[in-house]
Amino acid sequence: MGQVQGPDGIEWRVSPGLTDYAEALSAMEARAAAIAAGEASELIWLLEHPPVYTAGTSADPAELIDPRFPVVPAGRGGRYTYHGPGQRIGYLMLDLNRRGRDVRCFVHAMEGWVIAALARVGITAFRAPGRIGIWTRDATGQEAKIGAIGIRVRRWVTLHGFSVNIAPNLSDFGGIVPCGIAEYPVTSAQALGISCDHATFDAALAFTAPAFLTSLTCDAEIEA
Numbered sequence: 001m002g003q004v005q006g007p008d009g010i011e012w013r014v015s016p017g018l019t020d021y022a023e024a025l026s027a028m029e030a031r032a033a034a035i036a037a038g039e040a041s042e043l044i045w046l047l048e049h050p051p052v053y054t055a056g057t058s059a060d061p062a063e064l065i066d067p068r069f070p071v072v073p074a075g076r077g078g079r080y081t082y083h084g085p086g087q088r089i090g091y092l093m094l095d096l097n098r099r100g101r102d103v104r105c106f107v108h109a110m111e112g113w114v115i116a117a118l119a120r121v122g123i124t125a126f127r128a129p130g131r132i133g134i135w136t137r138d139a140t141g142q143e144a145k146i147g148a149i150g151i152r153v154r155r156w157v158t159l160h161g162f163s164v165n166i167a168p169n170l171s172d173f174g175g176i177v178p179c180g181i182a183e184y185p186v187t188s189a190q191a192l193g194i195s196c197d198h199a200t201f202d203a204a205l206a207f208t209a210p211a212f213l214t215s216l217t218c219d220a221e222i223e224a
Helices: 021-036 104-118 170-175 196-213
Strands: 001-004 012-016 043-047 052-055 069-071 079-084 085-091 126-128 131-137 143-152 157-165
Touching: 012 131, 021 043, 021 069, 021 085, 021 143, 021 157, 043 069, 043 196, 079 170, 104 126, 104 131, 104 143, 104 157, 104 196
Parallel strands: 012 043, 052 069
Antiparallel strands: 001 012, 043 085, 052 079, 085 157, 126 131, 131 143, 143 157
């Protein structure tokens, strides 16, 4: 496990291999509680999970089509999503007491961060009004989802974060209606013909992280 001091005194952690989802959830909740108590530093945690479907607080059982993988309540906002090998997960435990108690600003800034990081690896991504997540266009020109966003805030400390499809098995999304959106497909860097591994994308995230943190005041936009 790689741990370094990141921007603004935040611990930056990268876990190798596959991290069990339930174990990660427990660790994340413990760290967030410690941050709220002033006993730990903030954390940005990059990792990868074995195949799992996670259920947000708005999950509709009708959207669980084929539970071929474990289904785990996540405690975050949103509906069903899939995590698995080939996907970069970013969990953010940040203290909004010191960064502005604005959840909408935080989500907008995190979206901008992921979009900026994708731009650095050659993928043009964007927000789509009325649709949660990070979007791009696939080889046919159709809008397709390349990243998911889901957060929880407890005592003004954030939990959960984002997932970005680097090279997952896209057919694994077929067991659910991803994030409740059936009209649009999911895609990945690999499906778009972009050569990008986790280390490359992590470097793009690290490069754009300082602008993300600055933008939490909602006074600035992240630039690629």
